[in-house]
Amino acid sequence: MNSGENSGYDTRGAGITVRRALELPGLRSGLPEVVAGADRLQRTVRWVHAGEVPNIASLLKGGELLLTTGYGLGHRPADQRAFVRTLAERGIAALVVELGPRFARLPAALVDTARTAGLPLVQLHREVPFVTVTEEIHTEIVNGHYALLQRAEEVHRRCTEALLGGGGVPQVLEILAGFTGNPVFLETTDGQLLYAAGEGPEGADPLQVWEGLRERHRDDPPAGSALVDVPGGGPGSGGVRARLVLLPVRSEPAPVHRMAAERIAGVLAVVLMQARQEEELAARGRGDFLTDLAEGRVTAEDAPAQARVLGFGPGAGPLLPVVMRLGDALSPQGGGWAVLARAVAEELASLGVPVLLGVRPVEGRVPLLLGLRSEAERPAIADRVAAALRAGxxxxxxxxxxxxPPVxxxxPAGGWTAASAGLRHAAETATAAQGLPDRPWYDARRLDIDLLLWRLRDHPDLAAFVDRAIGPLLDHDRRSRPPLLPTLETYLAHAGRKAETARGLHLNRQTLYNRLARIGELLGADxxxxxxxxxxxxxxxxxxHVS
Structure with missing residues (x-):
């Protein structure tokens, strides 16, 4: 993992070194001369900043390569020394000064302070476009990020293939240990060792490493350790099921190792989900997966493999996202979610289509994915799945x-990408639909206006709009009888057809006409x-939706 040690890239993180930046065409064309900090050129350049203000250090975060023509350095040696000291304290990677109208050569106070502070100081003997330098270095940094992501993704792919080939947690950890060059451990949330893989120094058993490092540093891991949470824990664990631990044995774990561990943590979450025996926890795990899919934490590309691990194997047809929302009065307590999951699953078994059912107790939701044979099945399956959910x-x-009753x-039916957006949309729509008239099921595609209004429910302008539009009618109904709001609701529900409205309200037409006239008079509207x-x-x- 140290093959890049002498390259221009920072092998410990996503960036390039000062040395590599000076070798790029933009700075090289300026004939750079290192006048201080020549032994610090392996510093990482996190970003490039150009500026000419005296207090520029306050605008920086550390790790920047600062480009300047020197106008902000001040004229007095004391100002120049203070300028360099504040930059060094801020932790910038290097200071690059272009010689020209401001300085024909860098002042001794500037150079001496940079040497004392250990700050790389470079003077350019020829004018260069700072924008070109910035673009070149930023491109190198972005490419470095992408290279790290590619390496982490390759490890994730290998681990996924191992699981699909029948492997388990030990194989996944062995792959990660081989990639990091260090032993890797999986521990419980309270620090108990579950699995260990890889080798310690000189072929030592990883358990020896664990006992020598992790056990002795229970509350304070050794410097350079990487701890990555495996998501999906039950109540009281903060959503963490286990923890991956990378200890600095042969070398300190690099950021790319953490990236790989974070990707693999998602795979391990699915594996451990399968290992759970309790029905509720298993249902919660499936709910976690469906929520992660909805919120984009599981990509459409990764989802099929993870779903297969959960026992969901739809065919080539579209996927149908469904969400049942339970009101506060219906939400089960204690182990009731396991009872609910079992009852609903048994009712859904009669559908004859693949089903992935989860529960989300915190939100009071039951998310599902169903595998259809064709889009034409959607209406019939929707009727049956809604009936099965309510029966459960x-x-x-x-x-x-x-x-x-539950909502x-x-x-909409579609592929995995559509399923992700569909689950997210259905979950939010289910919350918005709780105030609507009861129906066996709601089509998420037809509730966009209600969803928009629900999102604006706390905005004062929405309440003001309601008050302006129908406030006088609401005031009338609070003081007088018969109430007129039901008449207006029925009238609008029948698209202004008065005969149907009269039948719906069981009124004769003249009574309806009188009520409509009174409504128009109260609202001052036609x-x-x-x-x-x-x-x-x-x-x-x-x-x-308005409180």
Whole structure:
């Protein structure tokens, strides 16, 4: 892993060295001369900054290569010494000064202070475009980042292939240990060793390394250690199931090793998920996977392999995302989620399609993915899955008198990329739909207006809009009888068709006409005007979401 030690790249992180930056065409064309800190050119350049202000150190974070023509250095030697000292204290990688109108040669106070502070100081004897220098170095840094990501991705790919080939956690850890050149450990959240892989110095057993380093530094790991959480733990663990530990045995773990460990942690989370025996924890793990997929933490490319590990093997047809949202009055307590998951799974078994069912107790959600044979199946499967979900809730004994039934939202069918967006959209829509009239299921594609209004529910402008549009009507209904709001809601629901509205309200037409006239008078609006109808329809929908 140290093959790049003498190259221009920083092998410990994503950046290039000062030496490499000076070798690039942009700075090389300026005839650079290192006048201080020649023994510090292996410093990492994290970024490039150009500036001419005296207090520029306050704008930097450390690791920058600073380009300047010297106008901000000051005229007095004391100012120049202070300028260099503050840059050195800030931890910049190097200071590069272009000679010209400001300095024909660098002042002795500047050079001496840089030498004392150990700050690489470079003077350019020829004018160079700073923008070209910046672009060149930033391109090298970005390329370095990409190279690290590629190496980490390659390890992740190998680990995934090992698991799909029947391997387990030991094989995954062996691959990671071989990549890092150090032994690798998997421990519980309370520090108990689960697995160890790789070799210590001179072929020592990794357990010896563990006992010699990790056990003695339980609360304070050795400097340079890398600890990476494996996500998906149960209650009280902060969402962490286990922990990968990379100890600095042969060499300190590099950032690329941490990147690889973070990718592999996701794979291990799926493997450990399978190893759980408790139904609820298994269902929680599947819910974690579906949530990670929805929120983009699992990519569409990685999702099929991880889903297969969870036992979900859809065919070539589209995937159907579904989310059931339980109200607060329905949310099960204790081990009730296991009962719910079992009951729902048994009801869904009759569908005859692949199903991946999870639970998310914190959000009160049950996310699912179903594998369809074709898009044409969506309406029929949607009806059946909604009925199965509600039946599972009833079998679990969660339906209480007077409580609203669960909300079921069906997303659009599509591939894994569409499933990711569909699960996220369905989850948010299910929360927004809790205030809507009850239906067996809601189509996420037809609730975008309600979702938008729900997102704006805490904005004062939305409440003000509702008050302007239907406030006088609400005031009337609080003081007088009969209430007129149901008449307006039914009228708008029937698109202004008065005969259907009268039948829906069980009123004779003249009574309806009188009520509509009174509504128009209260609101100062023409109920036959399309713009008025649109405004009132939006206000009624917004009212469901405004506190």
């Amino acid at each position: 809730v009833e079998r679990a004994g969660m339906l209480r008198p007077g409580a609203r 079921v939202v069906i997303g 109920l036959d005007d399309p713009q008025t109808v649109l405004t009132l329809s939006l206000a009624l929908r917004a009212r469901r």
